[in-house]
Amino acid sequence: MNYKIGVIGALGAVGQELIKLIEERNFPCETLLPLASARSAGTSVTFRGSQISTQEATEDTFKEIDLAFFCTSNAVARDLIPKAKNKDCIIIDNSAAFRQDPEVPLIIPEINASALDEAPQLIANPNCSTAIALMGLYPLHQQFGLTRFIASTYQAVSGNGVAGINELSTQINAWQKDEPAQPKIYPHPIAFNLIPQVDSFLESGYTKEEHKMLEESRKILELPELHVSTTCVRVPTMRAHAIAINAEFQKPINLSEAQAALKEFSGIDYYDTQATPPYPMPLNQTQNIHCGIGRLRKDTALDNGLAFWVVGDQLWKGAALNALQIAETLHSKQQILK
Ligand SMILES: NC(=O)c1ccc[n+]([C@@H]2O[C@H](COP(=O)([O-])OP(=O)(O)OC[C@H]3O[C@@H](n4cnc5c(N)ncnc54)[C@H](OP(=O)(O)O)[C@@H]3O)[C@@H](O)[C@H]2O)c1
Structure with missing residues (x-):
């Protein structure tokens, strides 16, 4: 299975590391959609040797995505995650916006991967x-x-x-x-x-x-x-x-x-x-x-x-790597594409 992956905040410190790790760890990615703020959209990222231009993240963008990694501030996550949830994609959020929500599992795969068993749509990545x-x-x-x-x-x-x-x-x-x-x-x-x-x-x-x-x-x-x-x-x-x-x-x-x-x-x-x-x-x-x-x-x-x-x-185990390890766990449990 290969996924359409959105990285929201693709030009930030965590977003850039995540894109590198998706490539280095050979995570099954059919299409990468790097998403940025309106002011930075158009700037390119490098993925598997190609330049991919970033687009502005809008509600419609999430229609094209199976798996969304949020690498933005709490405010942007609070605004865009409900829109992504409407479009049925699986979401892994690096911000603090939903970490204390009792409905949202907060995951370090080596410790509490079992909290993913109920196939949540939104998963929070812990503070670094x-x-x-x-x-x-x-x-x-x-x-x-x-x-x-x-x-x-x-x-x-x-x-x-x-x-x-x-x-x-x-x-x-x-x-x-x-x-x-x-x-x-x-x-x-x-x-x-x-x-x-x-x-x-x-x-x-x-x-x-x-x-x-x-x-x-x-x-x-x-x-x-x-x-x-x-x-x-x-x-x-x-x-x-x-x-x-x-x-x-x-x-x-x-x-x-x-x-x-x-x-x-x-x-x-x-x-x-x-x-x-x-x-x-x-x-x-x-x-x-x-x-x-x-x-x-x-x-x-x-x-x-x-x-x-x-x-x-902390850019890896405190953010991008842990987020990708969560995705790897979901992939192994076949929980990304329903
Ligand atoms: N850095 C760490 O070590 C670390 C560790 C754990 C968790 N986190 C969390 O991870 C998140 C990202 O942190 P970071 O360090 O990568 O911050 P960052 O370097 O400031 O990157 C944030 C990115 O989000 C972009 N952005 C802003 N509004 C957006 C929108 N509407 N749509 C799409 N992208 C948008 C920003 O673009 P512009 O520059 O154009 O505004 C920027 O590229 C934060 O919630 C942070 O607390 C970070």
């Missing part, structure tokens, strides 16, 4: 930091029973898409010319700085990004009482998010069993102290389909606790 954190936490949860985790994130600028990449590049160039940094999308200069704010603040003092990690972890792991506290920090790396995690479990920890659980889990590269390098870093996890986990140790401040460091390419 949540996806990467849970790739490390889930195998440990299966072994020991997760009760709480505390996470500090180090999030790359491509997490804000093309605009984030441009902002860091521009500020590094300005710094080399001894010119002042001009923040546009971030509240402060990002080059040579750390900004302990990802998204806007809520009344609780946490940011929306931090709140997403709480809500989405509970939904994906089906642990509604899970305790989660996170601090999300934007850092001047281009790509791949890193997260330091301290987690507490119901059962006593055996370090060898924890290592074995991580090594056996699909989608992870486990780094021990003998590895070179002995831990994952953003540069060596960029464009890696696996998340890297290292620095595993017993946590000295928690009962039954483990501390570890996980790094994943």
Whole structure:
């Protein structure tokens, strides 16, 4: 079976990676329809050696599509997804617009692919930091029973898409010319700085990004009482998010069993102290389909606790790759064409 695939937001950071991955992973695609905003329509993307011109996404466009990947803002997803739903296509959404809708499964295929069994029309892809954190936490949860985790994130600028990449590049160039940094999308200069704010603040003092990690972890792991506290920090790396995690479990920890659980889990590269390098870093996890986990140790401040460091390419496992893995799962279950 070969599908007519629409990528909405095809010129954005996630959309571009998704088109590359559809080609590289040989996903069965008969026709690719790259869709853009009205202002960018006409710009081409390269797919299987050909240039394909982007079109504006309208309700009628979805008539021609079997599978739609949304790689746009929440606002655009909220506007266009109901229109795509009317046209019967299967939709995988990278935005946060429908992630907390109880009717919409929120999927990391290695963890909860069974939530696709009811053949949903709309599937949400998780927040990038949540996806990467849970790739490390889930195998440990299966072994020991997760009760709480505390996470500090180090999030790359491509997490804000093309605009984030441009902002860091521009500020590094300005710094080399001894010119002042001009923040546009971030509240402060990002080059040579750390900004302990990802998204806007809520009344609780946490940011929306931090709140997403709480809500989405509970939904994906089906642990509604899970305790989660996170601090999300934007850092001047281009790509791949890193997260330091301290987690507490119901059962006593055996370090060898924890290592074995991580090594056996699909989608992870486990780094021990003998590895070179002995831990994952953003540069060596960029464009890696696996998340890297290292620095595993017993946590000295928690009962039954483990501390570890996980790094994943958030444009891939946090967005485009995970979305495509969802599509691959639907394809294997023959759920795309009815
Ligand atoms: N970047 C990440 O690491 C990451 C990770 C997980 C989830 N996400 C989510 O994925 C989504 C896309 O993120 P991104 O980083 O790729 O952002 P991005 O680089 O800003 O790309 C968004 C794209 O959407 C296009 N667009 C705007 N209005 C449109 C419309 N009406 N129809 C079709 N396309 C339209 C934009 O085109 P114009 O430039 O012409 O406006 C732009 O090319 C967001 O919801 C984001 O939160 C991103």
